[in-house]
Amino acid sequence: MSHDRTVAVGGAHPYHISIGPGLLDDGERLASTLRGSDAFVISDDSVAPLYLQRVVDALARARPGLRIGHWTLPAGEASKTLEGFGRAISAIAEAGMRRDATVYALGGGVVGDLAGFAAAAWMRGIDCVQLPTTLLAMVDSSVGGKTAVDLPQGKNLVGAFHPPRAVLADTGSLRTLPARELRAGLAEVVKYGAIVDAPFLDWLEAHADALLAGDDDVLAEAIARSCAHKAAIVERDPFEHGERALLNFGHTFGHAIETEQGYGGLVHGEAVAVGMVQAARLSERLGLASPADTARLRGLLQRLGLPVDAPPGLDADALVAHMRLDKKAQSGGLRFIVWDGAGRARVLADVPEDAVREVLRG
Template sequence: MTTTRARIATVEVGDAKPYTISIGPGLLDDGAALAATLRGRHVLLISDGNVGPLYADRVTRALRSAKPDLRVDGYVLPAGEASKTLAHFSQAIDALAAIGATRDACIVALGGGVVGDLAGFVAACWMRGIDCVQVPTTLLAMVDSSVGGKTAVDLPQGKNLVGAFHPPRAVIADTEALLTLPPRELRAGLAEVVKYGAIRDAAFLDWIEAHAAALLDGDDDALSEAVARSCRHKAEIVARDPYEHGERALLNFGHTFGHAIEAEQGFGGLNHGEAVAVGMVLAARLSARLGLAPAADAERLAVLLARLQLPVAIPAGLQAGALLERMRLDKKADAAGLRFVLWGGIGEARAVAGVPDEAVLTVLDT
């Protein structure tokens, strides 16, 4: 369910632990809204070296203005996927121990997907689980990683291999934060917005095509609409399948290819959204090769992603065989072999098991 009040849209996520996603301008300074999510007196605000200097003091002031006796401490990661490691997880745990965080403490994850994933995993593990409030500041985090409770860190062998399901207590997405987002990061988030149209809502994909220029320009109304519609789609799926036993896996469209690209580049090449953009094109072309979907739909998807200034081809220097080996460690693989989220065309995602290596290698070599 989605409601709107004074430019603040709310989406209810009705899984085993229901919570609310709030979307709109000015929420980083709304101390009452932020403090309403807290149960205790300890907050560890986890951010990174890019976001922390911009917003950490504002959020801390807002929290203390609403709850003066609150203790707010911080832990700052170096920015980037390379920081989503067990070493930084351990340091964040040490920060909780240093403040004597109790079972009713809360972690506030202020930043993008890296911060949200790591902070959520820390919250899942401290005293077997404390509250985490996701405060995403990137488009990608607003429409994807902050919603649904998937938390994790990376290993050198692959992305998100160590983690837990830990739903947030709330998601608070201040759309004004997108105004300071570097253009590359905005485009990366648009890849995940496109994904929702690609896998389940052809009319939404039509809307994205019609508003591509406004989205690229950072138009507030267009971005707010994109965030709300994307969150509504994810909330509906998460409510039905909170632990990814079925339908939720469809949200990984493009991710098997994308994660392999990220890992093979040592998490220092394409960012997540860019890798997913390439991965979606590859998944769509694999679907066409297997006779599941029209090739024209794959090309329409590639054209839209290119219009949004996202990459649509595998970066130079990556070998098909090496990418295939990375995919064997993907969480969707099982004893029977590789499983992919493919599609039957725009708006019709499906999970497909037993995809032949030869078909995958052919698409990777194209």
């Protein structure tokens, strides 16, 4: 298709990210990712009514005789649990999926994480193809192979690194995305400008109205640029031993908010937006960045319709307790992704808890 954009992810398990309209109906493209004759589509009850049958039909047309199973989970972060993982594995087993089967993760980040983890575990690892249908999943969770489920104690604490065989991001699916979810995805887009690409922030400021209006070409460009940044970082650091941690800018704060709210308040992208502002304020307090940097980030996020202040009533001590169990914490103390200004993020260990509490208390 002439409008497709492609981003290559290198490393030990290379794959391609395809970005463009109509990919969910492109049976040949979908079937080209198969190694065997079994396919299993995992979706949720918001996405499945819109796209599941289309994907199944496209695969069947392209590969007659293909055994195709599918399973649908309730939409929302509350499904991304060990119990949900168990149900996914049981559904794959009942469908008789064999060692050369491919799991297709059709949906947003919850589906991608859960389906990817199930693929990583079934018969010690089968192929997974990510079919993200939300902006957030297209620019973040579908790329890089991090799969996981949540525990009551924290987000994404149980999982595996399992790179996808391919990512097919059908931008046409964004037309059915609720406005709140589109805005939430833009938070992760802004993140790439914040951590490694200051000129990208200029571009986002110039195209904010078009992004919010759902302009196809502008969204595709934002997705491609975001994926290119993530792909480059993942290729250099596939298991998050160093640079890849930068992708968590705002996430230590954001995950703590999500956990404290029981995954029933701010959605992930909204929590990340708040978390990025808090990370910028922490950088200020530690003398690393200026208030002007924070103000610019805050202003762009507000222009994109995202929250920039934590919900009222959250206890600072409870949030810090969640941070201690965050995957980015280490035995020596809290570790945060901070910045020295736009496009210059870095990892900072042993951050004083008092400074974090001051930020949380405003």
